[in-house]
Amino acid sequence: MTIYVPCYLRPLSEARTGNQSRVEQKAEEVNAIRCSACDDLIFKQQNPVDQWVNEQAYHGTDPVTSDREIRVEGAVNNPERHWWIVSQSLLEEINPSLREHADIFDLLITLNLCTDDPVFFSQNPGQTVSRAYDYDRGALRYKDQLSIGNPATALLWANEIPEAVEISDNVAPVYEMVREYRSKKIETDAEADIRVALHMYEDALSSNLWTATTNLYYVCENVLATGRSNMDQLMAGNTALSQEESAGWRETVNRLKHPDKGDSIDGVLDQEELMRPSLVSMRRAANEVLKEAMSDINA
Structure with missing residues (x-):
């Protein structure tokens, strides 16, 4: 099953800035993220996206007494800086399997280690919230067994943002090492x-x-x-x-x-x-x- 992980691309900066500053908007200049050394990951921008949600919870019913799901359209925040990390095998085949927020955060650390371009990956402008979705019948289903992650604030900007970010290293072996040493x-x-x-x-x-x-x-x-x-x-x-x-x-x-x-x-x-x-x-x-x-x- 394909897994979608949301992330935000943020500029490396030399002046501390607010989360919604114009410096953060520099990341909007990126129109492609290539991962040439790892075929297992694809980066794409997509907004809006369809999601599977609990029907009663979506309509505000409390308590929720049914597992029935409906398909709804959802929008992402800051779509110009929002990217989907699409995994078709890397996250599905790791051992132990994707099980908690640390695995998602390890993936972001790995991507940051694997690029020398003046950007970094975060799951939310201003904070890291670990989140992943399964792709099922044309829509995303939230993997609610993953707990939330760590806070992160804006990092400092000093270089021109490229139009295409290059993930130059093979992500899979670096990800395996990061997961191992952090656990x-x-x-x-x-x-x-x-x-x-x-x-x-x-x-x-x-x-x-x-x-x-x-x-x-x-x-x-x-x-x-x-x-x-x-x-x-x-x-x-x-x-x-x-x-x-x-x-x-x-x-x-x-x-x-x-x-x-x-x-x-x-x-x-x-x-x-x-x-x-x-x-x-x-x-x-x-x-x-x-x-x-x-x-x-x-x-």
């Missing part, structure tokens, strides 16, 4: 580091610029560093960042974490004075580090 029994320090890093990554994609800057750095540090490691060299050796860019990022994080550290940055934080990489570059570095670490441990 498995942790037995080693390396596995614990990855789980913590995934939570930091999740927070980074729902926070302001400073939290994103520090969390994405901690993602890389948690996974790469061992003992008294030279993080600038490790970062440059494992990501597309130069050693100078890595040093600037580290210095910024030190200034944010400890006001008495960061020799090249004094006084009140001023975004123009911080020699950090762009938000998109930091996100790309975290993507590379996390996927490589999960793959290495699974090897």
Whole structure:
């Protein structure tokens, strides 16, 4: 059975904004989402959509005493930024089967890890509400066994939105690894580091610029560093960042974490004075580090 998962495409931004700001509307420029490395997922926009609903509940009857369903037409919110993730095998064949909100949220994390374009996926502008539908006889039926998910706020914008978003990595193996590390029994320090890093990554994609800057750095540090490691060299050796860019990022994080550290940055934080990489570059570095670490441990 085909499963439909609703999501919203949102811009990666460098200025904290309200949920319905004009910055959010930048995502409306995207007219295609391609997933060339994974044939199991299709992204499409469709509004309105037909849904199967309980007839008594739809008409406001209380209590509901019948399971009879009727087909009604429903509209989506913010249709220009709303996308349906259509799964014809990936979500149907996972083991254990799709069973709770974490699986949907893991899918969104996976998609964010698998694209370097300046956008991210959320299930609702301003919050993540885990939701999925079965496709049955030409209409959607809500999978009500899934519980609601986590809150998420607007993330910061800094780059031009492309007309087509590319999901460049194969989603299936990354999704399998994300699900495993967010739910498995942790037995080693390396596995614990990855789980913590995934939570930091999740927070980074729902926070302001400073939290994103520090969390994405901690993602890389948690996974790469061992003992008294030279993080600038490790970062440059494992990501597309130069050693100078890595040093600037580290210095910024030190200034944010400890006001008495960061020799090249004094006084009140001023975004123009911080020699950090762009938000998109930091996100790309975290993507590379996390996927490589999960793959290495699974090897």
